[in-house]
Amino acid sequence: MIQTFFNPEIIAASWPIVRAGLLNTVLLSLLVVPLGLLGGLILALLASVKHPIVRWPLMAWVDFFRAFPPLVLLILLFAGLPFAGLELGGFVCVAIAFFLNTGAYYGEILRAGIDSVAAGQVEAARSTGLSRLQAMVYVVLPQAVRNVLPDLLSNTLEVVKLTSLGSVVAVPELLYQARQAQSLTYNPTPIVVAATIYFLMLWPVVRLLSRLENRALAAR
């Protein structure tokens, strides 16, 4: 069992490959989390314009990406676009897919946060002479983000986990590298190592989230 799943020699031999993957997963996360947040912020700001002409298309947009599997979106960009003469490469496809998909999720969360800030706050800010934009940036958004921080964190956890989809379009992140090492060594140890790395990296976030959720419940 140990020879099969935790083979020390194979761990040692495949470590450089897996380590490069870990580095890329971290870099990829550092790229796609801000991208998703940016997409979400754009959606949430649009949603704060409470006009039916903006509201309905926006809701449809968000629901579309909630219904559409991110892997399908990724494959569509990666394998479909070349037929239109557009070859983007795995990395760019992942960036675009995450901007669209996780942007929709972040957008919903930020929208709920903005809604949770009392209308009186905006009125008070406006009456002191702040412009609409200033009121949004300096008064509403800081409170909104604070109110939905656990949800933002929870979504960020999902986004980091989702970077493993990059392996399907040959982005050399942790899972991809581990699978390469697995096929080189004919042994599942590298995948076990990758899983262990994911767990060690993300477990603290999961613990923190459980704690935040329990505290939110206790405060009710």
Place this chain on the structure above:
Amino acid sequence: MSNWDRFTNTFLNTKVMLKYLPDILSGVVVTIELALLIVVMGIAAGLALALLRSLAIRPLNWLIIGIVDLFRSLPPLVVIVLIYFGLPSIDLSPSGFVSTWLSLALVLMAFSEEIFWAGITSVAKGQWEAARSTGLSFGQTLMHVVLPQAFRLTIPPLTNRTIAITKGTALGTVVAVTEILGQASSAMSNSYNPSPLMLGAAAYIVLFFPVVVAARWVETRFAWKR
């Protein structure tokens, strides 16, 4: 040929679509089967774990928390790959379908346990005490007093999570499950035309969009009035 014609010929080619429609439809059936199996097994197991946890047996609770944390931290695709490529080494060879089913059910189990548990603990302690003091047993209190109140709180996060995880059935294509994406991809490489992929994408929208809209409705319907 105008640009538009060229576009429709490439991406929305009716001849290619019609040819591969039966394949995509069989993929739809597999996706639905897989999704239903995942939902039933994942939620039932999650509820069972949450109920076990309410018995408050220390070592058992640590074990439950450990399992839940594990499957909340691991990316679903990693779990699928681990089961599909790892288990054959100990002479267990689950098919791609079974690997995907098992993996996503375990992930859903972890998330739903957490949600059910949050629901159960959100019911005030006084409710338990009052119910027990009227002579209801532990099981009766759970069934008739605590769970009905807990469910109300759990439904919005549970529907969201369930949709997100059942969408993950598309991951099965990595381990050769013949669900929608798998069928669409192989049809695309056979016909050298992306139209089947567009058809597959449309199938996902037809399947999941109504669920998302229904979830939105349920969310507002079951939300606590603040």
